Amino acid sequence: MKQSLTFIPTLREVPADAEIKSHQLLLRAGYIRQNTSGIYSYLPLAQKVLQNIQGIVRAEMNNAGASELFMPAMQQSELWQESGRWYSYGPELMRLKDRHGREFALGATHEEVITSLVRDEVKSYKRLPLALYQIQTKFRDEKRPRFGILRGREFIMKDAYSFHSSFDSLDEMYSKMFRAYSNIFERCGLNFRAVIADSGAMGGKDTHEFMVLSDVGEDTIAYSDHSGYAANIEMAPVTAEYSRQEEPAGELEKKETPSQRTIEEVAGFLQIEKEKCIKSLLFKVDDRFVLVLSRGDHEINDIKVKNLFGARIVELATQEETKQAMGCAAGFLGPIGVPEKIEIAADHAVRSIVNGVCGANEEGLHFINVDAERDIKAIQYADLRFIREGDPSPDGEGTIKFARGIEVGHVFKLGTRYSVDMGASYLDENGRSQPMIMGCYGIGVSRTLAAIVEQFHDEKGIVWPQQVAPFDLHVIPANMKSEAQTALAEKVYQELGQAYEILFDDRPERAGVKFADSDLIGLPLRITAGKRADEDMVELKVRKTGEMMDVHISELAETVRRILD
Ligand code: 9G3
Numbered sequence: 001m002k003q004s005l006t007f008i009p010t011l012r013e014v015p016a017d018a019e020i021k022s023h024q025l026l027l028r029a030g031y032i033r034q035n036t037s038g039i040y041s042y043l044p045l046a047q048k049v050l051q052n053i054q055g056i057v058r059a060e061m062n063n064a065g066a067s068e069l070f071m072p073a074m075q076q077s078e079l080w081q082e083s084g085r086w087y088s089y090g091p092e093l094m095r096l097k098d099r100h101g102r103e104f105a106l107g108a109t110h111e112e113v114i115t116s117l118v119r120d121e122v123k124s125y126k127r128l129p130l131a132l133y134q135i136q137t138k139f140r141d142e143k144r145p146r147f148g149i150l151r152g153r154e155f156i157m158k159d160a161y162s163f164h165s166s167f168d169s170l171d172e173m174y175s176k177m178f179r180a181y182s183n184i185f186e187r188c189g190l191n192f193r194a195v196i197a198d199s200g201a202m203g204g205k206d207t208h209e210f211m212v213l214s215d216v217g218e219d220t221i222a223y224s225d226h227s228g229y230a231a232n233i234e235m236a237p238v239t240a241e242y243s244r245q246e247e248p249a250g251e252l253e254k255k256e257t258p259s260q261r262t263i264e265e266v267a268g269f270l271q272i273e274k275e276k277c278i279k280s281l282l283f284k285v286d287d288r289f290v291l292v293l294s295r296g297d298h299e300i301n302d303i304k305v306k307n308l309f310g311a312r313i314v315e316l317a318t319q320e321e322t323k324q325a326m327g328c329a330a331g332f333l334g335p336i337g338v339p340e341k342i343e344i345a346a347d348h349a350v351r352s353i354v355n356g357v358c359g360a361n362e363e364g365l366h367f368i369n370v371d372a373e374r375d376i377k378a379i380q381y382a383d384l385r386f387i388r389e390g391d392p393s394p395d396g397e398g399t400i401k402f403a404r405g406i407e408v409g410h411v412f413k414l415g416t417r418y419s420v421d422m423g424a425s426y427l428d429e430n431g432r433s434q435p436m437i438m439g440c441y442g443i444g445v446s447r448t449l450a451a452i453v454e455q456f457h458d459e460k461g462i463v464w465p466q467q468v469a470p471f472d473l474h475v476i477p478a479n480m481k482s483e484a485q486t487a488l489a490e491k492v493y494q495e496l497g498q499a500y501e502i503l504f505d506d507r508p509e510r511a512g513v514k515f516a517d518s519d520l521i522g523l524p525l526r527i528t529a530g531k532r533a534d535e536d537m538v539e540l541k542v543r544k545t546g547e548m549m550d551v552h553i554s555e556l557a558e559t560v561r562r563i564l565d
Contacts, residue, residue: 001471003505006044009033010517020216022453023148025462029520038145038153042446045521048470049449050156054135056187056467057158057443060180064173066131066160071113073137077103079112082422088312094139106139111418111440114161118436119424125165128426128436129173133160135445147216150406150450160441163419165428170413170437174206177441181210181409184443188452189465193405195221198235198303199412206413210443211405212451221405222387226398233402234303236387237394242352245276249354250369252336257366261331263296266366270357278350278358278370280333282317282326282342285309289317289325293335293346293376295353298385308345308382326361334359335376336367344376347384406451407444414438462522463544466564472500473560474523478511478530488553489529492538496527496557500564519543525563527556 008030018024026032031046042050058068077095080086085093086105094106107113114132122130138157145153160177164170178194185192190212197209209232211221223230231237260269263277277296282289283305290309294300306314322330325342335344335358356370370376391400419425419435428434449468456463466472473496477489486506493504503523505514511530518526526541536553542563551559 001501001503003503004507006503008043008045008517008521010520018148020147020150020454021457022150022216022450025453025457025520026148026450029462029522032149034148038142038151040149040152040154045470046449049452049464049468050445052468052470053188053445053448054158056184057135057445060184060187061133061158061160064131064176064180066133066162068134069132070134070136071107071110071117073107073139074098075105075107075110075113077105079116079422080105082116083112083418084421085112092141092143094141107136108138108140109157109442110134110136110159111161111414111438112422115418115422115424115438118161118163119419119422122163122424122436123426125426125428125434128163128165129169131160131162131173133158133441148450149446150216151218152446155447156445158443158445162439162441163424164437164439165426165434167415167437170415170439173439174411174413177411177439178208181411181441181443185210185212185408185448187467188448189456189467190408190448190452191455192408193221193223193230193403195223195405196231196235197410198232198307200303208411209405209407210409210411212408212448212455213403214406214451214454215404216454217404217406219405219407221403222400223403224393224395224398225401227393227395229393229395229397231387231394233386234301235307236400238348238383238385238387238391239394239396240349240391242349244352244373245354247354249371249374252370252375253368254360254362254365255368256364257332258364260366261329266357267296270366270368272357272368276353276356278334278346278353278356278372280335280359282322282330282333283314284317284321285314286311288343289321289341290343290345291326291333291335291338292384293344293350293358293379294385295347295349296357298347298349298388300347300384301386304382304384305345308384328359328361328363332359332361332363332365334361334367335379336370337361344379345384346372346376346379346381348381349385350376351381406447406454408448408451409441409443411441412439414440457522460516461520464522464524466524469522469524470501471503471523472525472564473502474505474518474521474526475502476505476511476514476518476526476528477533478514478528480506480508482533484533485529488533488536488538489527491553492527492529492556495553496560499557500560525560527560 011028135158162173199207220233222236274296353372416435425433477485528539
């Protein structure tokens with residue numbers, strides 16, 4: 001491709017509102033342009049990378065036995081009403097009306113559509129298992145789109161769905177997809193981890209997220225320093241044991257703690273360590289209030305609270321709700337003397353507290369000498385805290401460390417969550433009607449492109465892994481006015497053009513500009529026809545290592561093959 005013909009608007013300066021490297025570089029190197037918040041155009045170079053990533057995804061999906069189809073982005077609201085998600089999703093689900101006033105969702109995902117498609121066509125167990133996938137633009141009206149195409153409101157997803165007549169069959173497909181995902185991210189050159197995740201609103205039990213390790217990742221991964229264990233911090237179980245503090249339990253007593261609200265303030269004021277404080281937060285769990293306790297130095301994990309109660313909504317009560325339900329403001333809440341209707345749940349660590357401190361449910365007052373076993377009634381203990389670095393790894397091997405990750409894939413065992421609601425059933429071998437058992441498997445294709453740039457760049461620009469690079473070679477005549485250089489460059493272009501994808505920089509720009517753009521765009525190999533063109537010598541530059549070498553054109557094909565293959 002001649003560069004003067006294509007569309008690669010490189011920028012010198014770093015766009016102000018681009019905070020992370022991938023966002024900055026994709027803008028500067030002319031790969032993307034923002035249309036409006038969270039909505040981007042993929043320019044020719046990005047389109048080529050997307051095609052390459054999708055090629056890898058398709059190869060692995062097909063190899064896993066899935067068939068590619070293409071579903072509509074406009075989804076009639078009736079389908080989402082059948083699954084109930086028309087009501088459970090808020091402003092994130094883009095909705096629109098057609099000319100007849102009928103309501104539609106813009107596809108944020110396709111469980112409803114695929115389930116309605118399969119239920120109408122598949123009636124017998126003989127037609128299962130069935131695995132289908134598509135690669136399509138998804139619409140999710142994110143509250144805070146940011147980081148360029150890492151978190152956009154329109155993005156490209158590969159979403160696959162599988163249908164089974166047994167959980168064994170689902171497990172088999174899940175393993176196939178798990179391996180396919182590992183292959184995909186390996187072939188993209190990424191450093192990733194498959195982490196145990198929380199299935200969230202999707203229901204079902206097993207689920208894994210594929211995380212690309214990166215400091216700009218929004219997710220925190222808890223991983224063992226001694227084994228392959230890795231989990232999203234949201235659901236990483238805490239297996240730490242706590243022993244009851246060996247000391248004589250003092251008499252429960254109220255203490256004046258004027259305007260001492262936070263754990264730090266109370267611990268400082270009463271000269272007591274945080275491990276002896278009981279943090280009490282009032283949560284709204286679906287339609288009821290629950291007082292949740294943790295040790296003062298731990299953080300309550302709201303996902304674990306949600307899973308404990310099997311709730312759909314878990315959020316902190318507002319100040320007014322707290323005052324109304326507990327009779328005092330947050331900061332003085334405690335598990336002693338709690339109104340009947342309010343349930344109490346505590347993390348295991350609270351149980352071993354002796355001579356501890358908690359709010360007295362009265363403004364300006366705290367209890368001291370709290371003995372959890374003795375003083376806290378009607379309480380259920382569970383694993384409700386976030387795991388911390390240094391905690392024992394749940395698999396019993398080593399201790400936990402944290403890393404940040406970008407979620408690029410997510411696989412779920414859905415079970416019958418959609419097939420029951422939407423009547424997707426089949427007749428089993430005994431002629432009995434059974435709900436289909438489903439799995440679903442997503443990859444953020446456009447997010448993967450950005451994640452690759454996050455992992456593969458240097459101070460000069462992008463450094464594409466060869467498997468996904470938009471072109472294999474960048475051929476550059478240093479000076480377009482030199483007959484020798486342009487002729488030699490053309491010769492390289494013709495000769496290597498059969499075996500490789502070549503971007504030929506035929507722009508009438510200074511050599512320095514061309515080289516800077518070449519480093520920015522990030523193709524794996526640069527071939528320059530420069531000063532030694534009249535000796536039929538070209539200069540090779542390996543983008544990844546910066547290695548330079550002069551090569552005679554007669555050895556060029558062999559040298560390129562050796563470097564690239
Ligand atoms: C929505 C909106 C946002 C959403 C969803 C639905 C996330 C939603 C979860 C999934 C599950 C799997 C198939 C491919 C793999 C992931 N955000 N999820 O369902 F309406 Cl606005 O998408 N779907």
